[in-house]
Amino acid sequence: MMKKLIIVGSGIAGLTCAVECAAQGGSVVLVSPYVSERSQSVMAAGGINAALDTKGENDSILCHIEDTMRGGAYIADRKAVEGMCTAAPEIIKWLESLGTVFTRDEKGNIDLRAFGGQTHRRTAYAGASTGKQIVTALVRKVREYECRGLISRRLGMQFHSALINDGKCYGALFYNEKEYKTEALYADAVIMAVGGQNGLFGKTTGSLLCDGYAAGKLFYQGANLKNLEFIQYHPTTIETPQKRMLISEAARGEGGRLYYLNGDKRVYFMEEKYGERGNLMSRDIVSKCIYDAPSQVFLDISFLGKEKIKHKLNEVSDICDRYAGIDVLRESIPVYPSVHFFMGGLSVDRNHRTNIKHLYAVGECASMYHGANRLGGNSLLAAIYSGKSAALSAVNEPYEDRKPNFGTYISENERKISKTLSAESKFPAIYIKQELANIMNENLGITRTGDKIKKGIENIDYFLSISDRLNFDSSISPYQCYSLEGMIMLAKAVLMCAGERKETRGAHIRDDYPESRKELECSTVISYDEGNYKISFKEEV
Amino acid sequence: MVVKIKRQKNRDSKAYWQYFEYSGDVNTTVAAVLDFLNYSDDLYDIDGNYAPRIRWECSCLQKVCGACAMVINGKPSLACNTFLDKMKGKELVLEPLSKFPVVADLITDRSIIDNNLRQVQLYIGERDENDGGLYELQYTAAKCLKCGLCLEICPNYIKGDNFFGALFANDTFLTHSLSKNRKKELKREYTKHFSSGCSKALSCESICPTGISTLSSIFSMEHSKRK
Numbered sequence: 001m002m003k004k005l006i007i008v009g010s011g012i013a014g015l016t017c018a019v020e021c022a023a024q025g026g027s028v029v030l031v032s033p034y035v036s037e038r039s040q041s042v043m044a045a046g047g048i049n050a051a052l053d054t055k056g057e058n059d060s061i062l063c064h065i066e067d068t069m070r071g072g073a074y075i076a077d078r079k080a081v082e083g084m085c086t087a088a089p090e091i092i093k094w095l096e097s098l099g100t101v102f103t104r105d106e107k108g109n110i111d112l113r114a115f116g117g118q119t120h121r122r123t124a125y126a127g128a129s130t131g132k133q134i135v136t137a138l139v140r141k142v143r144e145y146e147c148r149g150l151i152s153r154r155l156g157m158q159f160h161s162a163l164i165n166d167g168k169c170y171g172a173l174f175y176n177e178k179e180y181k182t183e184a185l186y187a188d189a190v191i192m193a194v195g196g197q198n199g200l201f202g203k204t205t206g207s208l209l210c211d212g213y214a215a216g217k218l219f220y221q222g223a224n225l226k227n228l229e230f231i232q233y234h235p236t237t238i239e240t241p242q243k244r245m246l247i248s249e250a251a252r253g254e255g256g257r258l259y260y261l262n263g264d265k266r267v268y269f270m271e272e273k274y275g276e277r278g279n280l281m282s283r284d285i286v287s288k289c290i291y292d293a294p295s296q297v298f299l300d301i302s303f304l305g306k307e308k309i310k311h312k313l314n315e316v317s318d319i320c321d322r323y324a325g326i327d328v329l330r331e332s333i334p335v336y337p338s339v340h341f342f343m344g345g346l347s348v349d350r351n352h353r354t355n356i357k358h359l360y361a362v363g364e365c366a367s368m369y370h371g372a373n374r375l376g377g378n379s380l381l382a383a384i385y386s387g388k389s390a391a392l393s394a395v396n397e398p399y400e401d402r403k404p405n406f407g408t409y410i411s412e413n414e415r416k417i418s419k420t421l422s423a424e425s426k427f428p429a430i431y432i433k434q435e436l437a438n439i440m441n442e443n444l445g446i447t448r449t450g451d452k453i454k455k456g457i458e459n460i461d462y463f464l465s466i467s468d469r470l471n472f473d474s475s476i477s478p479y480q481c482y483s484l485e486g487m488i489m490l491a492k493a494v495l496m497c498a499g500e501r502k503e504t505r506g507a508h509i510r511d512d513y514p515e516s517r518k519e520l521e522c523s524t525v526i527s528y529d530e531g532n533y534k535i536s537f538k539e540e541v
Numbered sequence: 542m543v544v545k546i547k548r549q550k551n552r553d554s555k556a557y558w559q560y561f562e563y564s565g566d567v568n569t570t571v572a573a574v575l576d577f578l579n580y581s582d583d584l585y586d587i588d589g590n591y592a593p594r595i596r597w598e599c600s601c602l603q604k605v606c607g608a609c610a611m612v613i614n615g616k617p618s619l620a621c622n623t624f625l626d627k628m629k630g631k632e633l634v635l636e637p638l639s640k641f642p643v644v645a646d647l648i649t650d651r652s653i654i655d656n657n658l659r660q661v662q663l664y665i666g667e668r669d670e671n672d673g674g675l676y677e678l679q680y681t682a683a684k685c686l687k688c689g690l691c692l693e694i695c696p697n698y699i700k701g702d703n704f705f706g707a708l709f710a711n712d713t714f715l716t717h718s719l720s721k722n723r724k725k726e727l728k729r730e731y732t733k734h735f736s737s738g739c740s741k742a743l744s745c746e747s748i749c750p751t752g753i754s755t756l757s758s759i760f761s762m763e764h765s766k767r768k
Contacts, residue, residue, distance in 0.1 A: 035655060036607045037687045038600045099665050099719040101679045127680055132605060137684040155652055166691035178650060207600045240600045241569035242621060319603060426583055475593030
C-alpha cells in the first residue's frame, strides 16, 4: 500500500523531501501557509557547499567534513556530517538536472567561491540568488509530481499541532486561513520543514514567517529539542528602515575586506589577527571580533570593480543602494552582526526521526549538522540532504493500520480557536511578541552571562504565567494568537539551555565562562514533561 | 501623512475605506508604515474610532518574496520596495490587488497563479544540457516572485481563465529552454495561453520588481517557433 506523508513547510527542505518521497513511491500532501516563493529559502544568497574540486586546489570530501566539524566546534554528529558532505557533489548534479542555473567559470565548470571557515573554494552558487534559483527548480519538479498525482499542495494552512497518541504521530491539525476553520490531516508520517526560530528575536535577517512556533508546540507535545543555545549572529548586516538586512558572505568570499577607522587610518583587524584569510574566518569568530571592535566596522568591496560586483554581487549592491543609500563602488558598508540562523532545533536521529514515532524534522527546524556554529554554504546543503534522508526513511518504514480517534482533541481546540475569534479584547498578541523579542535580544546577545540569562527566564516566566488567560485582539489571524504560547515556551527552553552550558563554544559565548570545557563537547537536549523542563548533555556516537 | 486603506474583514464581507494618520519617519517604506500602525498599542482611525489591525502579507521585507504585493497610490507595487519620500502627493492610498479575491484587507488569494502553471503542466521532463547561451535570461526569469504585479497591470489579464499573463510567458520560456523532450507541448500551451492574447502593451516589463524582460522571453519563444 502507498505510504501517505504530510510535509509541513515548503521551503527547500520541504520541497526536496516532497520530491524524494514521490520519487520513492510515496503519496505526499505538501502543506504550507504560503507558496514556496514566500519561504525564507529564497533569501539564501551565498551558495551551497560541495567538494567538487574544480579549482585544482586538491579539495576533498574529507576536507569538507573536517571544516564542518571544526566550524561546529566538534559537537555535530560526525557520521551525519560524513553522510552530508559525501552526498554533496551528487546533490549539485541533481539540482543541475532539475534546471538550477548555476554560475559557471571560464572552463564551463560550475564555479566555486571561497566562504568562511573553509580551507578550499567549495561553494557553488547561482549569481547572488542561489536559494531562489534552487526554489524555482524544485517548485517545477514538485509540479511535475503534482501533475502525476503523487504530490498535492495545500496552501493557506497554518500548523496548529501534531496528532499524537501514546508517543506516535498520526497527522496534524491546521488552521485553514482561506476557509476560516481548523482542519485535521492524517498520514503515516508527518515531516516538519518549518524553518528556524527567527520570531523569538523579532525581525532578523530572515523571513518573518519563521517564528519557531511549531518547534515550541511540538516540545510541549513531547518532542525533544537540541542545542538551542547555539544561535548564529551573521557578521555583516546593515541597518535599514525596515529591518537589519544581510550582506552575503559572498562579498567577503569575492575579496571584500573588513576594517574600522583609527583616526583616518583603516585598521584591517581581521587580517591583522588571522592573516590573509582573516575576513573569511568562521562566522562566530568574525561576529565576535566585530562586536569587540573599538568603533564602527566597515566592509569595503569598492575595489573589486564594477564588472565583478555586477556579475557576482549584484544583489549586495542593490540592497545597499535601495535600502541604505550606499553606493558600494564609492563607499564602504557599515556592518554589525545580527541574528541569522539557529543551529538548534528539533532533536533528530540520522534518519531525521524525532523521539515521537512517525514524526520527522528537516532543514533549519532540525538540529543535526552544524554543531555550535554553521559554515556558510552548509545550510542549503543540509536542507536538501536532510529532506532526502527523511524521505528515504519515511517512505520505507512500516506503519500500523490503527488510527486512534482524535475527535475530542480536535473539537477542544476548535472551541479554543473560536473563542479567540469572538474575543472582544483589543489587546494585541503582537505586543507580547515584541516584548518577547526584546527580552531575547536583551538577555541572549552575542555574549551572554548567567545573570542576564536568569533575568531573561524570569521575564519569560511572567508572560508564560499569563499567556493562557489573555484574550487577544481578534481582528488578526487566530494563528497570531494561538502561536504565542508555543513561542514563549520555546524562548524559555532556549534561555535554559544557554544557562546550563557553562562554557564558551562556537556561537555560544559566555563572558562568565570564557573557555571551552572538554566534558561539554556534546549536545544539549531539553525535554518537557508536565511543566518540567529537563536538560541533559549527550555525546553524539 | 494621511493613509487611506481599503479594508475588508473577510472574503464575503463588504469593502470600506478607512483613514489613518501616519506620524512616523518619511524616509521609509510602505511596509514600515503598516508595521508602524499595527505595532501601536491601540489602533484608531483618523476620527478616533477603534480600528481592527491591518492585515497584509509579508515575509522577507527585501523584495525577494513577493508577499506584500498591493496597489499603492494606484500603482501595483511591493510595499517593502515603495519609499514614501519618492512618492508624489501627501496621501498614501493602499488597496488589495484587484484581480485576485480578497482574503482580508490587503491580503489576496493568488493561488490561481500556481493552479494555471499546474494546469498547463509547466515542467521540464528531461533536462537539455545545451542551454543555447541563454544563461543570463534563464537566471533572471528564474527570479520571478510570482507576486502577480505583472498580472495586475496587464490590460489583457482579467481573471486568468484563458490568458495567463507575463509571469506565465517568462516561466514557459525558462522551462522550454531547459527542456529536452517537452518543447512541443510547452510551445503549444504558450501559444494558447499567452501569445494569442498578448497585445504587447508591455506594462509588465516596467512593473516587474526583479527586472524580468518579458519581451526577451517572447522573442526567445517566437524565435524558437520558427526553428
